[in-house]
Amino acid sequence: MADGTDQKSSNQMWGGRFASGPSAIMEEINASIGFDKKLYAQDIRGSMAHASMLASKGIISTEDKDKIIEGLNTILSEIEAGTFEFSRKLEDIHMNIEARLATLIGTAAGRLHTARSRNDQVALDFRLWVKEELQKTEGMLTALIAAFLDRAEENADTVMPGFTHLQTAQPVTFGHHCMAYVEMFGRDRARVRHAIEHMDESPIGAAALAGTGYPIDRHMTAKALGFREPTRNSIDTVSDRDFALEFLSIASICATHLSRLAEEIVIWSTPQFGFIRLSDAFSTGSSIMPQKKNPDAAELVRAKTGRINGSLVALLTVMKGLPLAYSKDMQEDKEQVFDSAESLELAIAAMTGMIRDLEVRKDRMRAAAGSGYSTATDLADWLVREAGLPFRDAHHVTGNAVALAEKKGCDLADLSLEELQAIHPDITNGIFDVLSVEASVASRTSFGGTAPSEVRKQIAWWRGRN
Numbered sequence: 001m002a003d004g005t006d007q008k009s010s011n012q013m014w015g016g017r018f019a020s021g022p023s024a025i026m027e028e029i030n031a032s033i034g035f036d037k038k039l040y041a042q043d044i045r046g047s048m049a050h051a052s053m054l055a056s057k058g059i060i061s062t063e064d065k066d067k068i069i070e071g072l073n074t075i076l077s078e079i080e081a082g083t084f085e086f087s088r089k090l091e092d093i094h095m096n097i098e099a100r101l102a103t104l105i106g107t108a109a110g111r112l113h114t115a116r117s118r119n120d121q122v123a124l125d126f127r128l129w130v131k132e133e134l135q136k137t138e139g140m141l142t143a144l145i146a147a148f149l150d151r152a153e154e155n156a157d158t159v160m161p162g163f164t165h166l167q168t169a170q171p172v173t174f175g176h177h178c179m180a181y182v183e184m185f186g187r188d189r190a191r192v193r194h195a196i197e198h199m200d201e202s203p204i205g206a207a208a209l210a211g212t213g214y215p216i217d218r219h220m221t222a223k224a225l226g227f228r229e230p231t232r233n234s235i236d237t238v239s240d241r242d243f244a245l246e247f248l249s250i251a252s253i254c255a256t257h258l259s260r261l262a263e264e265i266v267i268w269s270t271p272q273f274g275f276i277r278l279s280d281a282f283s284t285g286s287s288i289m290p291q292k293k294n295p296d297a298a299e300l301v302r303a304k305t306g307r308i309n310g311s312l313v314a315l316l317t318v319m320k321g322l323p324l325a326y327s328k329d330m331q332e333d334k335e336q337v338f339d340s341a342e343s344l345e346l347a348i349a350a351m352t353g354m355i356r357d358l359e360v361r362k363d364r365m366r367a368a369a370g371s372g373y374s375t376a377t378d379l380a381d382w383l384v385r386e387a388g389l390p391f392r393d394a395h396h397v398t399g400n401a402v403a404l405a406e407k408k409g410c411d412l413a414d415l416s417l418e419e420l421q422a423i424h425p426d427i428t429n430g431i432f433d434v435l436s437v438e439a440s441v442a443s444r445t446s447f448g449g450t451a452p453s454e455v456r457k458q459i460a461w462w463r464g465r466n
Contacts (some may be wrong), residue, residue: 019027030328031088037334039093040079042128043074045119046204047097049224051112056217061114064108069209071104072097092120093125115214117217118205119238119326121204126334128225130247133341134196140348141189141254145182145462147355152178153459156452159437160275161374171369171437174360176450179458181261186462187255195250199243202227206237209325239325242316244337244403248312257303258347265354266295273366279357282350286442297350304343311336369437373402373412378434378443387426397424 033430048069057063075097078084090096095118101109118135155174162172202222205212211234230239270274284295315336318329377396383394405412413435420427433439445451448458 005433006018021150021193024465027088030091032092032331032334033086033088033090035120035338036093036125037079037086037096038334039122039125039129039336041076041099042094042125042132043097043121044076044412046124046225047112047129048072048205049221050116050204050292050313051216052213053221053225054114055109056220059214060111064111067105067108068112069102071101071109075100080462092118092122094121114205115212115216117238119208120203120206120234123206123238123240124225126337127199127203127384130243130337131196131199132265133337134192134250137254137341137344138189138192139252139344140194140352141185141192143237144348144352144355145185147190147352148178148182148185149459151175151355152182152455155460157368158360158362158365159441161369161371162450166372168371171374172444172450173438173441173452173455174365174376175452175455175459176441179455179462180460181257182462184257185254186465188250188257191250191253195243195246197228198213198246201226201231202229203231203240205230205235208239209235235325239322239330241319241326241330241333244333245312245315245319247337248308249342252305252312253349254309255308255344258351259305260328261300262298262322265358266302266461267297267463268293269293269298273368274304275361275368277361279359282354297354301347301350306345307343308340311340331357366437370411370413371406374439375412375435375440376402378440379412379431382431382434383424383427385425386428386430389424389426393421 027031030360051060051065051068051072054060075084078100084100086096087099090099098113100108152175155178156176158174159171160174160177161168162177163171202218202225204221204225205216205218222228222230231240265276265278269278277297278293278298279412283293283295292336318332322329379401380391380394380398383389383397384391387394389397401412401415401420404419404423405415407416413432417427417429417431420431434443440451441450445454448454
C-alpha cells in the first residue's frame with residue numbers, strides 16, 4: 001500500500017504525541033489487522049453513513065463527502081479484488097482504510113474522522129458483523145428445523161425405543177424423537193431473534209466515551225445502517241461487548257444441542273444399534289479396516305462444541321475485570337467470535353445435511369422398541385385404570401410380571417393370561433390390547449405426547465410457525 005506502511009506514517013496516524021515508533025514487540029502485540037480485516041465491509045459501510053451524516057449537518061462539505069464515498073468504494077473494490085495491501089504497522093482495519101483513503105483523495109480523508117473515535121467505530125463494525133452473522137444463523141437453523149420436520153412427518157408412525165439413562169424406557173416414535181430436536185433448535189432460533197432485537201442499536205457517534213460537541217444526527221446514521229435507534233449512553237456504548245457474549249452464549253447452547261444430536265447419530269449408526277445409515281457424503285472409511293464406515297462428520301460436530309464453549313469462557317474472562325469505558329483488552333474479543341461463528345455455521349450445515357441424507361432403518365427400530373420390557377408402564381397403568389389398583393401396588397405387580405418374562409426369556413406380551421392372572425387375579429384378556437409397542441405409543445395422546453396423531457399436530461403447528 002503506497003505511503004502507508006513506513007514508521008513515519010504510523011506515527012502520523014497516532015498524531016504528534018509520540019516521537020518514536022513502537023518497538024517490534026509492541027507492534028506485534030498491538031496489531032489486530034491479521035483478524036479484524038474481516039470487518040472491512042462493515043467499516044466502509046459505517047464510514048459512508050458517517051460521512052453522509054456529517055455533510056447533511058454541514059460539518060463537512062458535500063464535495064468532501066463525495067470524495068470520501070468515492071474513495072471508500074475504490075477501497076472496497078480493491079479489498080474484494082485482493083489487491084489491497086494490509087499493513088501491520090497501521091495496526092487495524094480502521095487505520096489501514098483511513099491511510100489508503102488519504103492516498104486516494106488527499107486532505108478530505110482527514111475530515112472523515114470528525115465526531116467519531118476508533119472506540120465507537122470498532123463497536124459499530126463489530127456489532128454490524130455480529131448482527132449479520134446472527135441473521136445468517138437464523139436462516140441456517142430454520143433450514144435444520146425444516147429438515148427435522150420432514151423427517152418427523154415421514155416417521156410419525158415409526159416405532160423406536162425411548163431411553164432414560166440410555167436404557168430402554170418406553171416405546172416412542174422416531175417422529176416424536178425428531179420433534180424433540182425441533183423444539184431445541186426452535187429455542188435456539190428464538191434466542192437468535194431476541195439477540196438481534198436486543199443489539200439493534202447504533203454505537204456510532206458515542207465517540208471515545210463522552211459523545212461529541214459537533215451537531216451530529218445519530219438517529220440518521222442509525223437508520224442508514226439498519227439499526228432501530230442509537231445507543232443511549234456513550235460510556236456503555238464503547239465498553240459494551242454484551243452482544244458478543246450473547247452471540248457466544250447462544251452459539252454454546254446451540255452447539256451443545258448439536259453435540260447431543262451428534263452423539264445419538266454416532267450411537268445409532270453402530271452395528272449394535274443399526275437404527276440409521278449415514279450417507280457416504282457424511283462418512284469416512286478406515287485406512288486399514290475395509291468394513292468400517294465412520295460417522296466422522298457427527299464426531300467433528302461434537303468436537304466443535306469444545307471450541308465454541310472455550311471461546312465463551314475466554315471472552316467472559318477478558319471482560320470480567322474491565323473498568324469503564326474502553327480498554328485495549330477488548331481487542332481480544334473478535335477472534336473468539338469469528339472462530340465460533342465459523343464453527344457453528346459448519347456444524348449446523350453438516351447436521352442439516354446428515355439429517356436430510358440419513359436412512360432410517362425402521363425394522364431395527366421396531367425390533368428394539370419392544371426390548372427391555374418397554375411396555376411395563378402400560379401394564380401398570382392398565383392395572384390402575386381397569387383393576388383399580390393404587391399405582392404403587394400396580395408397580396409391584398408389574399415388577400413380578402417382568403421378572404417372570406425375564407426368567408422365561410420372552411416379552412411381556414408373550415406371557416399367557418393364566419401366568420399373568422397367577423400374579424394378580426384381576427388381570428383380564430384386555431391387558432393384551434396395551435402390551436404391544438404400537439398400542440403403547442398410540443395411547444400417549446396427551447398434549448406433546450408420542451402418539452402419531454399428536455406428533456402430526458405438533459408438526460402442523462411448527463410448519464405454521466415458520
